[in-house]
Amino acid sequence: MGPVAATGPAVGSRAARLRLPLARQVLEAVAVDNGVCLRPLAMRRIDLTTGETETVPVPCGATLASKCPPCADRARRLRMAQCKAGWHLDDEPLPDPDPPTxxxxxxxxxxxxxxxxxxxxxxxxxxxxxxxxxxxxxxxxxxxxxLGVRGTTAPEDRERPRRTRSTRRRQDAPDLPRLPVDRRTVGRTFTAPDGTVWRPSMFLTLTCDSYGRVTSDGTPVDPTSYDYRRAARDAIHFPKLVDRFWQNLRRAVGWDVQYFAALEPQRRLAPHLHAAIRGTIPRVLLRQVAAATYHQVWWPACDRPVYAPGRLPVWEERAGGYLDPDSGAALPTWDAALDALGEDAEPAHVVRFGVQVRADGVTANNANTGRLIGYLTKYLTKSLDACHAATTDAQRQHVDRLADALRYEPCAPGCANWLLYGVQPKNPRAGLVPGRCRGKAHRRETLGFGGRRVLVSRKWSGKTLADHKEDRKVWVRQQLAVLGHTDTGGQDGGANRVVWQLLRPGDPATPRREHLLLRAVADRHRWRAQLDAARAARGQPDPVSATDPLLRDAA
Missing domain, CATH: 4.10.860 (DNA Excision Repair, Uvrb; Chain A)
Structure with missing residues (x-):
């Protein structure tokens, strides 16, 4: 008897019906193909001149693909444009301030x-x-x-109670060269024998220190000896270390170094920084600055818990603080705990970079420039715990152990976890429970990093992210102006005569999400047709894709 041929489910059976795509899934797939937000907000647009109102779908603006893939991709492409705009500038991006009147x-x-x-x-x-x-x-x-004067002549707060520490460098840290910092932000030029002038820039990678031997998949060889506590603390205080690195680097090179940096985790889940630097710096000096950079955390000691989750300090409303559950004595306040640190006290933690420092030179016309920008921003649409898929039990257990270490680790002066160590958090209030702090550093998806994923220096491109987005809108309006489309119906068109109102979910006038998606897809097709016609009129017959970055970012 021959083999029985594989057949699909019987027509009309439940298995056959379940294989049919849902209409909502088809709509979402079409929206993604057209770069339309999957979670649009319903906004009422009111024309103050005519009184006409209409409901317009507005993108949600999510930056994670797990929430909205089209919006996350739009945000990533905008960051790529921001990175490219400031990486290889020949002139200063910001002008000097005008003299005072x-x-x-x-x-x-x-x-x-x-x-x-x-x-x-x-x-x-x-x-x-x-x-x-x-x-x-x-x-x-x-x-x-x-009169147009920025800032204030003097701060309103005249009291400056400041707790100072000695600025003397640690004895175990190498010395750093220090030069007067010039105001320039562009790097030096190099002239080739044939007369060609080059102004190279750099791509820098910095990592954290080692916490124990790991395998090729990022999991520790010996989980019992792997220092999860130090890994958690390094992740929490990593932004301060990065800020100190840029300060030290500017003082070492003698000019205002500008950067576009993005943070991502290594496979071992330690913070990992990629940075595009304008101008070139000797690699030896970069390694020297990274080795000499550190950040000291001057907090009360938090190595040994005083209390346990089953025996915690209690809140006393009249005293306005937390008391010991046995003796009823008030716990030391945050300021009192810091005052108790003597001159000879050691910091609660010291954060340093690891020995792996990689720096590559890049020029403006290099073929790898676009690839490096894509590499720099490749994980911006993912949460930190999703950058590397945990496919084995060892990897999942590694994430669980790090999350457990972060759960009870203090993340800030106001963290509820300070109650475990017998210290009242800064500005205490009722209801604080250790292990339930709402800080971003304790979330599993952040892996201890509570700061911003993208770090951009103030003089990188001379523009904010909103300015780069507006540039793309201006480009689209210029294209459409060829056909006489002076009003594109955008969200910021006619700002003086248009009012926008957000429709809440309970508002009877709020359309269903499916209707908003259909409207957004139709708008996208209409805009694409107008832009194709405008480009054809300008002598650019190539049609614009539905997911073209310029059209998508201008929406």
């Missing part, structure tokens, strides 16, 4: 006189004159703001 100088002189009057009033304890001087100072500051 005579009116501004006059107001500042008046502000100085008022400050002297207030100081005399404080000395003589004249409360009425102090109040009058404060009112006049506020009026002068408001007048300076009206």
């Amino acid at each position: 005579d009116d501004a100088k006059t107001l500042v002189q008046l502000r100085a006189d008022l400050e002297a009057v207030r100081t005399d009033a404080v000395t003589s304890h004249d409360v009425e004159q102090i109040t009058e001087a404060d009112d006049l100072i506020s009026q002068v500051d408001a007048a300076l703001t009206d």
Whole structure:
């Protein structure tokens, strides 16, 4: 008897019906193919001139693909454009501030006189004159703001209770060269023998220190000896270490280094930083700065818990703090615990970089520039715990052990986990439970990193992310202006005569999500047809894809 041929489910059976795609799934697939947000917000657009109203689907703006793939991809492409715009600049991206006007100088002189009057009033304890001087100072500051002066001449908070520590470097850290920091942000140029002038830049990779031997899949060889506590603390305080690195690097090279950096986890789940640096720096100096950079955490000791989850301090409403469950004595406040640290005290933790430092040179016309930008932003659409898939039991257990270490590790002065170590958190309140802190560092998807995933220096491109997004909208409007489309119906069109209102889910006028998706897909097809016609009129016959970055980011 021959083999029986494999057949599909019988027509009309339940298995056959379940294989048919759902209409909602087809709609979502079409939306993704067209770059349309899967979770649009219903916004009511009101024309103040005509009184006409319409409901417009607005993208949710999610940055993670697990929430909305089209919006996450749009955000990633915008970051790529931001990275490319500032990496290989030849000129300074920001102009120098305009000189102050005579009116501004006059107001500042008046502000100085008022400050002297207030100081005399404080000395003589004249409360009425102090109040009058404060009112006049506020009026002068408001007048300076009206003149276009940025910032304030002096902070409003006159008290500066600051706890200082010695700035002397640690004895176990190498010394750093220190130069006066010039204001320039572009790197030096190099001239080839044929006369070609090059202005190279760099791609830098920094990693954390080792916490124990790991296998090729990132799991520890010996989980019992792997230092999960230090790994958790390094992840929590890694942003401070990165900030200190850029400070040290600028002082070492003598100019204002600019960077575009993104954080991602290594396979062993330790923080891993990739950075695009404008200008070139000797690799020896980069390694020297990385080895000499550290961050000291001056917190109360948190190595040995004083209490356990079953025996925790209790809140006392009248005292406004937490008390010992046995003796009823008040726990030390946060400020008192810091004051108890003597001059000879050791920091609670010291964060350092690992020995792996890689720096590659890149030029503006290098074929690898686009690839490196894509590599720099490849994980921005994923949560940190999803960057590397945990496919084995050992990998899943490794993530669980790190998450357990992060659960009870203090993440900030106001973290509820300080109650385990006999210290009241900063600004305590009722209901704090150790292990249930709402800080981002304790979430499984962040792996202890509570800071921003993308770090961009202030003078990278001279533009904010909103400015880069507006540039793409301007490009689309310029294309459509060829056909006479002066009003694209965008969300910011006619800002002076249009009002936007968010429709809440309980509002009877809120359309269903499926109807919003259909409307958004139709709008996307209409915009694509208009843009194709405009490009054809400009002599660019190639049609625009439904997922073209320029069209998608301008939506």
